[in-house]
Amino acid sequence: MKRAPFRTIGLLLFTSLVTSPGHGDELKDLYFGEALYYAHQGYFFEALERLDTEVRQHENIDEPELDSLFFHIDDAEFSLGDFELRYRMHHRAGRAITAVLEGAVDDVVRNDAAYRLAKIHFQKGQLSDAIDALDRIEGRVPDGIRDDIEFLRANVYLAEERPVDASAVLKRLQGSKDFGAFASYNLGIAHLQDGERDKALAQLDRAGQIVTDDATELAIRDKSNIVLGTILLEDGDFERAIPYLNRVRLDGPFSNQALLSAGWASMSIENYERAVVPWSILAEREVTDGAAQEAMLALPYAYGKLDIHGRAAVYYGKALDSFGAEVDKLDRSIESIRDGKFLEALVREEIRKDKDWVIRLRSLPEAPETYYLMQLLATHDFQSGLQNYLDLSDLRRKLLTWHGNFDSFEDMIGIRRDHYEPLLPEIDTRFRKLDSRLRLRIEQHKMLVKRRDDLLTRPRPEFLATRDEQAVLARIESLEKQIQAADTRDRDRLMQRVERLKGVLSFTLDTEYHDRLTAFDQNLRELDAVMAVSQKQYEQYVRSRQAATHSYEGYDDSLRRLRAEVGDSIRTVDMLMARQGRLLEILAIDELTARRSRLENYRDKARFALADSYDRATQAQARSEQP
Amino acid sequence: MSRLTRILLALVAASLPLHPGYAQEISGADMKSLDGQVQEIKSDVLSIASELSDLEERLLYPSNTQMAVFVSIPEKEAFRLDAVKLEIDGQLATHHIYSFKELEALQKGGVQRIYTGNVPTGDHQLDVTVIGKLKNGDDFSESGSFSFAKGVEPKTLGITLAGPGLGKKGILVGDW
Numbered sequence: 001m002k003r004a005p006f007r008t009i010g011l012l013l014f015t016s017l018v019t020s021p022g023h024g025d026e027l028k029d030l031y032f033g034e035a036l037y038y039a040h041q042g043y044f045f046e047a048l049e050r051l052d053t054e055v056r057q058h059e060n061i062d063e064p065e066l067d068s069l070f071f072h073i074d075d076a077e078f079s080l081g082d083f084e085l086r087y088r089m090h091h092r093a094g095r096a097i098t099a100v101l102e103g104a105v106d107d108v109v110r111n112d113a114a115y116r117l118a119k120i121h122f123q124k125g126q127l128s129d130a131i132d133a134l135d136r137i138e139g140r141v142p143d144g145i146r147d148d149i150e151f152l153r154a155n156v157y158l159a160e161e162r163p164v165d166a167s168a169v170l171k172r173l174q175g176s177k178d179f180g181a182f183a184s185y186n187l188g189i190a191h192l193q194d195g196e197r198d199k200a201l202a203q204l205d206r207a208g209q210i211v212t213d214d215a216t217e218l219a220i221r222d223k224s225n226i227v228l229g230t231i232l233l234e235d236g237d238f239e240r241a242i243p244y245l246n247r248v249r250l251d252g253p254f255s256n257q258a259l260l261s262a263g264w265a266s267m268s269i270e271n272y273e274r275a276v277v278p279w280s281i282l283a284e285r286e287v288t289d290g291a292a293q294e295a296m297l298a299l300p301y302a303y304g305k306l307d308i309h310g311r312a313a314v315y316y317g318k319a320l321d322s323f324g325a326e327v328d329k330l331d332r333s334i335e336s337i338r339d340g341k342f343l344e345a346l347v348r349e350e351i352r353k354d355k356d357w358v359i360r361l362r363s364l365p366e367a368p369e370t371y372y373l374m375q376l377l378a379t380h381d382f383q384s385g386l387q388n389y390l391d392l393s394d395l396r397r398k399l400l401t402w403h404g405n406f407d408s409f410e411d412m413i414g415i416r417r418d419h420y421e422p423l424l425p426e427i428d429t430r431f432r433k434l435d436s437r438l439r440l441r442i443e444q445h446k447m448l449v450k451r452r453d454d455l456l457t458r459p460r461p462e463f464l465a466t467r468d469e470q471a472v473l474a475r476i477e478s479l480e481k482q483i484q485a486a487d488t489r490d491r492d493r494l495m496q497r498v499e500r501l502k503g504v505l506s507f508t509l510d511t512e513y514h515d516r517l518t519a520f521d522q523n524l525r526e527l528d529a530v531m532a533v534s535q536k537q538y539e540q541y542v543r544s545r546q547a548a549t550h551s552y553e554g555y556d557d558s559l560r561r562l563r564a565e566v567g568d569s570i571r572t573v574d575m576l577m578a579r580q581g582r583l584l585e586i587l588a589i590d591e592l593t594a595r596r597s598r599l600e601n602y603r604d605k606a607r608f609a610l611a612d613s614y615d616r617a618t619q620a621q622a623r624s625e626q627p
Numbered sequence: 628m629s630r631l632t633r634i635l636l637a638l639v640a641a642s643l644p645l646h647p648g649y650a651q652e653i654s655g656a657d658m659k660s661l662d663g664q665v666q667e668i669k670s671d672v673l674s675i676a677s678e679l680s681d682l683e684e685r686l687l688y689p690s691n692t693q694m695a696v697f698v699s700i701p702e703k704e705a706f707r708l709d710a711v712k713l714e715i716d717g718q719l720a721t722h723h724i725y726s727f728k729e730l731e732a733l734q735k736g737g738v739q740r741i742y743t744g745n746v747p748t749g750d751h752q753l754d755v756t757v758i759g760k761l762k763n764g765d766d767f768s769e770s771g772s773f774s775f776a777k778g779v780e781p782k783t784l785g786i787t788l789a790g791p792g793l794g795k796k797g798i799l800v801g802d803w
Contacts, residue, residue: 030697030803033697034738034739034740037738040732040735041737045676048673049677052673090666091663385658388665392665412686543691551689555682555685558682559682562678562679565675569672572671579661583658
């Protein structure tokens, strides 16, 4: 039971290392690139919206291999799961990544997906599923996540209380560039979990001496030292604990805890002068810090042990004033949370842009004292709840904007309808007339083309006769018939004359046939070009005419349905925000109440200790004044 | 265990992260159920967003006049892109000033849709002006003019900023 806190500490060192899709092969699909553009900026809603649409469209086309997303479909599906994971949509992300795992994909992609799936399971506390997913990793592993996989595996083993398996993995990770420090510390925790106290101390000692200038690794080094010091304190090995506690940096995140414990270690071996040193430093630090508050009480306690009761009384008095002021501050903070100011402050955009936004909250008027909430804010439950609340707040903002846009869309559609509806009937009437004329011309054009094509295979010179020649030919044919019908002696002579005339005409038609056919073809080609222009204009008109109708028709149902859906979603988001907000408020109020109750306890102790110190100081003075 | 050690342990334990008494009021199941509902509404709103984008596109940018311009930066380009200005047929289409996050997203392989608008079918001219800073801190400004033809289908142009110092060659414009 005693070791439970360390197990928790070990798991806290699991880092968030979701890898980011970066440059791969040449990008062929712009919309996938656009989704990445949003994702790289942390706008996962926008990234998901675009990529989801793109992938859905790709899945619905008949020949996907002709689509540009075809080249990236594995990456795209994988990114979809990745973005969902980052947008905290674990249910969908799990499904998307499982789909990739079950698809026929490259080892590298599948292994990456298996790792991410394992991570989702781990985050959700589904440890055996996490192990199953990790066990699916085989073949080529992406270089960038090789150590991530092993570190995750070790963390799952630790969470499953399998310290021997965890140790074996962590030992292999000792030289890792990214995880060496984490693995070194966690190996110490694994030994502790395994009941190997000496090994654990030796390992934490090593982890507490790593040479680095990386801020995270420095924090792990401090953590190793403070855990080591605390274990020795628990075992009553006070003298040995002190050097480890002294290793913790004075400006690091564990400094206050180290100073406090160092003071208690010195007190435990009755070295009161030495206890005063760290506590004097700590008592001057940020008054909202739990360790600093405790030091404010511990420092005069040490002075009392040194029989410096006057100074002890002064420090108890100071602590009493300070605790009183802090209790008042906590009361105001609790009140401010109950008034909804905490939630109002949380969603303020300008605050969230600052990386220290949580601390900056306290500078807002009527916002609660967030220094008291720092530990709470760092917990997984609160973080998840807070992120959900912020996501809901963003969704609400989007939904309200869309809701406002519907009026504009309807106005726009109304204006278009008012503009087009009076114009279109007349335009349609004129178009119908033009349309029938154009169709006639198109038929004529087709007939001429056919004639030209026939002439190319079967020459018919008479078809290329001029109007005059056709008239002459008709006249000759008419004369021919008349002569044949007439009962005259000159028939043969007349027929000869007619034949001569016909011969002259045929001679002209035959000899000029090729020139005429060439001219006919040339003219037809010119006509083709004119007809093509007409056809283009016709099609352009038809498209414009369709666009005119489409600009205001066919939207009503969609708009009505979307308006209703947006309205429903706003109501759902409001309800969820209220519930989520209430949970956050309860968590925050409980935290502040617990801190308040501890401060009241300290205040009572300070009050009694102050009186006691005055008595002792007075008695000491009386003793010194006795002859 | 000595009395002092017990006090010490109590104090050390007290300074570890607190586990407030909300457990009675807020159960893990409540949190989980709420989280599930939040995921559900996210999914619903995403699907609304997708439909709305489609509707907006049909309404504002019909396919026969739709034109979109995208910007990308090739891998390993280290210059700082400050702004891109686009003019279509001499008219200002957009002037985008880049934030650090946007530039980083481009450098990591993201593609930015910088402009969506409407142009009639036919031949047009696109003028691109890019300003930024070189690796050595010097300012640069480069421009290029490009012709393109708009057909009846939506037109998509990609601008690749291949890096300063190449003049017009540093700005590549092509169909996508």
